[in-house]
Amino acid sequence: MATGREIAELCGVSVATVSRVFNQPETVNDETRERVLRVARELDYQPNESARALSTKQSTMIGLVWDTDHRRPGWRHPYLQDLLIGLKSALSAHGYHLLMLATSGDSREVGASLADPVGYVNMTRRHHLGGLVLIDSGSDAExxxxxAQSGVPCVALDVAIAGPKATYVTSDNAAGAASAVRHLARLGHSRIATITGPPGNQPAEARISGYHKAMRESGLRLRDDYVVAGDFYRAxxxxxxxxLLALDEPPTAVFAASDEMAVGALxxxxxxxxxxxxxxxxVGFDDIEIASVVDPALTTVAxxxxxxxxxxxxxxxxxxxxxxxxxxxxxxxQLVVRDSCGS
Amino acid sequence: MATGREIAELCGVSVATVSRVFNQPETVNDETRERVLRVARELDYQPNESARALSTKQSTMIGLVWDTDHRRPGWRHPYLQDLLIGLKSALSAHGYHLLMLATSGDSREVGASLADPVGYVNMTRRHHLGGLVLIDSGSDAExxxxxAQSGVPCVALDVAIAGPKATYVTSDNAAGAASAVRHLARLGHSRIATITGPPGNQPAEARISGYHKAMRESGLRLRDDYVVAGDFYRAxxxxxxxxLLALDEPPTAVFAASDEMAVGALxxxxxxxxxxxxxxxxVGFDDIEIASVVDPALTTVAxxxxxxxxxxxxxxxxxxxxxxxxxxxxxxxQLVVRDSCGS
DNA sequence: CTGAAAGCGCTTACAG
DNA sequence: CTGAAAGCGCTTACAG
Known part of the structure; x- marks a missing residue:
């Protein structure tokens, strides 16, 4: 591995100049810059990121917090793959890499196991991560x-957090749910039930409120026995x-707050x-792959x-x-209309 | 952020001793060690990984090479999520993190864009990665x-590579395919066709050979028109x-080399x-989630x-x-028998 | 068992 | 526009 020092010697300049060529190219003389660049290329120079990070106190990595090995072993983010692709590409455009933080503690290390939040925060410090992306894996809200309070930039997915450098991204769950219910109402249904996500889960709550809203707006009666709780999973x-089917007056339409539950209901x-x-x-929610292959294909909120x-x-x-x-x-x-609700 | 130096001062020892406490604890006096440990805990000391990596010339990260944004935009590894979970947990147990290398080049950087292999190898050097895990995203074989030749430890998934520090992991595709075909033969089928993966793809080829083998062993006739090429995707x-259905003598059974194609066939x-x-x-291959939810549920090779x-x-x-x-x-x-092939 | 010293490879004021 | 110097925070022979 060629170092900046070698390049400097070969070019007859100082290492400071070599460094400038890569970090503030405009401040160095054209000719010198070209020379350094050429030699760097010849030696296949790769700046040492550790040294860089040590010196600048920041790395070009973003941490991904995603707990996989405790609680709800069967849990799978409904679209982790698409999410990762989007995240990785967008980060790449800024020259950042995505670090999937280890989750089970290496007990030889100082500090607690990585499974807990402070472990992650510690890792963030150790590696000078630029920030953290948090994937909710069930009941991590607290x-x-x-x-959020740690001060490191972080954005959570599907759970509202607030802090000095914290924010979140989520779908418009209420509007999505409302559009599904409205669609059902327009098809002539009046006995519309909903299967909800787990209590306490924010997207789940928002979908319930969307259901309520659309029912009211459609002039339909809300009844408690038409709202039954699920946990997002199929079973x-x-x-x-x-x-719902055991009810005296079963619903003629059901809005399930996830595709998995819709399939279970089906x-x-x-x-x-x-x-x-x-x-x-x-009607389901998510538009995961299964939605389109199940028979009949599932109408869902994408x-x-x-x-x-x-x-x-x-x-x-x-x-x-x-x-x-x-x-x-x-x-x-977006409401994706397929075959499971007639038309 | 507390540093080793601060701890050293508070404990009245040298930074070398502090370092030893964390790296070769047995070489330091019990009492001293306890003192350092206690102070470290009080200060919430987190060793700076950049400094560590700079000094030791190795990081605690493994790179993941997974091209996402070129060719086959719809391509999705059939079980990336499970794979990541397994990989991450196993790596965590050794104290390693998984770095998803950025894929689109940051053009300000020296060297070529990251989309090409040398870009990845360069990143490996820059970050002193311990090794690389390669996910085949279609036609990356070459x-x-x-x-494989770069000398950095790497293991590829589903593509055979060899090199000084290279190896791979793959399923026993031939045996898996053979078990599927044998099962079909045992059920009385003699006109068994196969829908293959893309030519050149190693698992695809292996599954074809497994098909051939089982057909021969079952005393069934191999015919060219019963082997039709797909690309692993549904369409x-x-x-x-x-x-196959347009054939004069259509098959009564089909072994598809992927669940996606099996669903398409269905x-x-x-x-x-x-x-x-x-x-x-x-019968399909993979046992992805869809396999169990499609109607009828798909018999497949897991x-x-x-x-x-x-x-x-x-x-x-x-x-x-x-x-x-x-x-x-x-x-x-493992052959998972469900409903799509009778019994 | 412990400390002083050198070194890892870069960046960044500070002079000039 | 460029160089000398200090510093980032750790590890590791080398002495003692």
Whole structure:
């Protein structure tokens, strides 16, 4: 590995000049600059990022906080892949890399295990990370407070946080849910139930309020027995559907707050001998891959998956370069009409 | 941020001793060690990783090479998420983090854009990465040669590479395919076709050879018109199925080399008025989530998804700590019998 | 068991 | 426009 010093010697300049060529090229004489650049290329010079970070006290990395190995082992972010792609590309455009922070502690290390928020914050300091992107893995909301207060730039996905350098991005869940319910109402349904996400989860709550709003606006009666709680996973959708079907007056349409639960509901309905959409109209939320392949294909509220990553990257970069607390980003959703609710 | 020097002063020892406490604790006097440890804890000391890496010439990060933004925009690794989880956990256990290398070049930087292999290798040097995990994103095979020859420890997923410090992990694709075909044969089918992956793709080729082997062993006739090429994606499965159905003597069973293509085939068969499994038996490969939710649920050859990550991590760690070229890891597969092929 | 010293490779005021 | 010097915070022989 060639170093700046070698280049300096070969060019007959000082290492300071070599450094300037790469960091403030405009301040160095054209001729000198070209010479340095040429030699650098010949030696395949790669600046040592550790030295750079040590000296500047900042790295070109953003940390990703994503707990994988505790609680809800089956949990899977509904569109992690799209999100990562968006995030990585947007970050790349700014020359930043994405560091997936280790999660299980290396007990030899100072400080607590990485599974806890302070562990992550510590890692952020050790590596001089530019910021943190937080993926909610269920019930991390309060841990996220720690991040938000730590002062390091961070943006959370799907959970509202606030702090000196903290913000979040989420879908317009209320509007999305409302559009789904309104669509059902327009199709003539009046007995519209909803299967919700877990209590306490913010997108889940917002979707419930969207459901309420659209029901009211459509002049439909809200009844408690038409709101049954799930946990976003498939099995809970099945269970919820069974409860709805057991009602004296079962709904003719169901809005499930996730595609997974919609699929679960679909399975339950099918098992009960109902035809979809003839006997029961169904709408989901997310527009994950499954939605389009299930039979009948699921009408659903699509989230802007790559948009999450892009917005997160943008917010992080803004905060790194000064901004003090970005406005939260609320991404629009889109109703994708397929076959599961008739038309 | 407290530094080692501050601790040293507070404890009345040298920074060398502080350093030893964390790196070779056994070499320092018990009492001194405890004192340093206590003060370190009080100050919430976090060793500066940049300084550490600069001094030791190695970081605690492994790079992930995963090209996302060129070619095949729709391409998605069939189980990236499970793979990442396995990889991250296994790496964490060794105290390593996973760095998702930026992919689009920051043109201000020396050297070529990151989209090319040398860009990645350069980044590896700059950051003193311990090694590289390579995810094949389609036609990167030859670029992977560059990595393999570079001397940095690397393990590729699903593409065979060899080099001073290179190895790979892949499923036993031939055996997996053979088990699927054998199962079909045992069910009484003799007209068994296959929809293959893209030519040149190693897992695809291996699955074809497994198909051949099982056909021969089952005493079934191999015919060219029963082998039609796809590209692992859904649409190609549909197209391939249509071609098979147009044959004078269409197959009664189809082994698709990916679940996505199997779903595509299923759609085509259904559109043609065939019942599954009555009129056509279908087996896929991968066992992605869709397989179990499609109707009828897909019989498929499951890959050990987290196993990929774990094996990759293990191989990387072995190579970092000395080993010169690990043996390739061939993961067993498992036939998951569901409804799409009768029983 | 411990300290002084050199070194890792860069950046950044400060002079000139 | 350029160089000398100090500094970033750690690790590691080398003495003692």
């Amino acid at each position: 841990a996220f407070e720690t991040f 809970s959708g099945t269970a919820a559907m069974q409860r 399975l339950a309905a099918r098992a009960a001998g109902l035809r979809i959409p003839e006997d029961l109209a169904l 989230q802007d998956k790559p948009g999450f990553g892009v917005a997160a990257a943008k917010a992080i970069m803004a905060m790194i370069t000064g901004a003090d607390r970005e406005e939260p980003v609320i991404l629009p959703t | 670029a992977f040669e560059t990595f 190609s499965g549909t197209a391939a199925m249509q071609r 759609l085509a068969a259904r559109a043609a008025g065939l019942r599954i499994p009555e009129d056509l038996a279908l 890959q050990d998804k987290p196993g990929f990550g774990v094996a990759a991590a293990k191989a990387i760690m072995a190579m970092i700590t000395g080993a010169d070229r690990e043996e390739p890891v061939i993961l067993p597969t």
